[in-house]
Amino acid sequence: MDAEEIYKEMADSIVNLDQEKALKLANQALNEEMDLLKVIEKGFGEGIRKVGDLWDDGEFFLPELMSGAQIMEKAVDVLTPKLQSSGSERQSSGKVLLATIEGDIHSIGKTIVATMLRANGFQVIDLGTDVKAEKIVNVAINANVDIIGVSTLLTTTMLNQKKVIEILEQKNIRNNFKVIFGGAPVTQGWVDECHADGYAENAVESVKLAKSLM
Ligand code: B12
Incomplete structure (x- = not known):
């Protein structure tokens, strides 16, 4: 076969x-x-x-x-x-925080992205699903991550992705992090509207994107 x-x-x-x-x-x-x-x-x-x-x-x-x-x-x-x-013995490529945003419990795609990033030498903090934007930002600050990755599969929770950027802007720390989005409904148009740093359609593209932002 x-x-x-x-x-x-x-x-x-x-x-x-x-x-x-x-x-x-x-x-x-x-x-x-x-x-x-x-x-x-x-x-x-x-x-x-x-x-x-x-x-x-x-x-x-x-x-x-x-x-x-x-x-x-x-x-x-x-x-x-x-x-x-395949990635465990390499030097860290960077630190990434991943979460599925508040209101959304879809985990499969986000977990695959986490696995692939780890396999490519990134340190990944995976906060799981249904995570509030405020918590994502607090953990990103405390853990001093390079990239914040926010997943959503529901059109109804996309607005909560935007909240992450709004909170970073309010705190005047937007430039301290790269913010990337993912999940089936996310488009380049949405990324531009939210002033995010990029999105990826699958796990392989996510790794390329994260590497390009480091
Ligand atoms: C599996 C599934 C579920 C499972 C989730 C189990 C789990 N542990 O994740 C269960 C059954 C629990 C579920 C529940 C629901 N679901 Co659902 N679900 C799906 C389904 C069939 C597949 C999603 C999936 O796992 N895809 C496979 C993975 C590999 O792909 P992916 O998630 O897209 O991830 C890839 C990329 O998007 C990207 N990516 C993902 N995250 C990130 C993050 C970053 C930072 C980056 C860079 C990239 C990235 O890389 C990933 C890997 O390649 C989709 C249909 C679909 N076509 O997507 C519906 C779908 C997402 N579900 C839907 C709905 C409506 C629901 C429910 C509301 C149903 C209900 N009435 O209760 C609930 C949601 C409850 C909630 N509050 O979240 C709708 C959403 C509609 C919409 N436009 O909003 C969909 C599209 C189905 C449909 N056709 O209507 N669901």
Whole structure:
């Protein structure tokens, strides 16, 4: 079976909510030393996006959406130690604070970005999900990070991303940090409107962006 076929099987395992198959394929990817980023983006990631489309079309309901997400997370957990080990011995490329903004509990994409940044030598503080803008700024100050990365998957919580920049401006410390945004609804237009420093559409682009800002 070639790589493209395996990616398709991975995507199908998420859509079919087949955890056993997903974990088997994740382990196969490790054993066969496949490109783990492609495994996430073209394989399991494609699957969870299809689950989202099915939910959108009314073919899947919330339990199926949750189940697909949990299987995706477990599959990514199998790959994470290998992804991280490639960056563990390098000198730090910089310090990044990551969080999903207040009101939003989507964690999968943000966690993958954290893993990839760590794999590329960044020190990452991951504050998790549903984090208030005030807390993000306070931790950024106390931990003296270089980059603040704010994730959101919901259009309704995008405004809370902007709050992070507004608080930094109010405190007169906007120039002390680079602020980057991410998540499916984020566009360059939104980044420009908020005066953020950039956004990235996936984990690989996030690493490139973080490196370019250091
Ligand atoms: C999985 C999922 C869930 C899971 C989340 C589980 C978890 N632990 O994360 C569960 C079931 C819990 C869930 C809940 C909800 N969800 Co949901 N969910 C999804 C789904 C299907 C996939 C998201 C995902 O994980 N994608 C895969 C990852 C790899 O991609 P990603 O998140 O985009 O991340 C990549 C990039 O965006 C980027 N990135 C991400 N973050 C960052 C940060 C930085 C700094 C950078 C640089 C880059 C970056 O890199 C990542 C890696 O490549 C999407 C559909 C979709 N197409 O996105 C809907 C979706 C996001 N959900 C949606 C909704 C509406 C909800 C609910 C409100 C449903 C409900 N009625 O309760 C709740 C939200 C509750 C809340 N308050 O947050 C809508 C949002 C609509 C909108 N425009 O606002 C979507 C788009 C579905 C849809 N088509 O309608 N959801």
